[in-house]
Amino acid sequence: MGKSQQSFSKSEREKKRLKKRQEKQKKMDARKLDKEENGSKGIEFAYVDHNGQLTDTPPDPSEKIKIKAKNIEISIPKLEDREDQVDPIRKGVVSFFDDSKGFGFILDSENQEKYFTHVSSFKDDISMNDKVSFELEKGPRGMNAVRVGLIK
Numbered sequence: 047m048g049k050s051q052q053s054f055s056k057s058e059r060e061k062k063r064l065k066k067r068q069e070k071q072k073k074m075d076a077r078k079l080d081k082e083e084n085g086s087k088g089i090e091f092a093y094v095d096h097n098g099q100l101t102d103t104p105p106d107p108s109e110k111i112k113i114k115a116k117n118i119e120i121s122i123p124k125l126e127d128r129e130d131q132v133d134p135i136r137k138g139v140v141s142f143f144d145d146s147k148g149f150g151f152i153l154d155s156e157n158q159e160k161y162f163t164h165v166s167s168f169k170d171d172i173s174m175n176d177k178v179s180f181e182l183e184k185g186p187r188g189m190n191a192v193r194v195g196l197i198k
Contacts, residue, residue, distance in 0.1 A: 137197065140176045152180060152191045161191040169195040 092100045096109045136154055138161075143150030148165035150172070161182065172178060172194060180191040 134181050135179050136182065137177070137179050138191075140172055140174055140178060143172060143174050145173075152178060152194065159189075161189055162187070163191040163194055167192040167194055169193060172196065 090102065092102065093104050095101050095105045096111065136156060138152045138154045138156075141151050141153040141160060150163055151160045152163050153160055161180070162185070163180070167190070177197045178194050179197050180194040182189045183192045184190075
């Protein structure tokens with residue numbers, strides 16, 4: 047005689063499946079009964095009107111706007127089209143500078159942020175409290191002031 051192929055875990059899984067099926071059937075029956083008692087239509091539809099808003103009524107076809115596919119542009123706006131052109135050259139004051147180590151910090155006069163700067167990015171000799179012009183560049187630890195020059 048052979049050993050039974052039915053193990054404990056197999057029978058447990060089968061019980062769980064059966065229980066899940068029964069729960070699902072109960073939910074379906076409850077929804078059917080609710081629909082019959084309340085007279086609901088089931089799942090309601092949501093429409094999107096010509097302004098992009100969700101509504102429960104279909105949109106009016108006369109308000110539909112036709113757009114040709116060739117008029118749709120999917121790209122970054124051209125540089126000339128941008129309105130918010132920011133001058134890359136900023137002005138500020140040297141708030142700290144260490145000659146022996148070759149670095150310092152510049153306080154931006156526009157937004158009062160401090161930016162790190164290194165002696166290798168200087169155009170002129172710079173010392174503390176000098177008014178300078180500079181450009182910003184992304185560095186490993188944040189924004190760095192580069193192409194630093196004295197304002198005369």
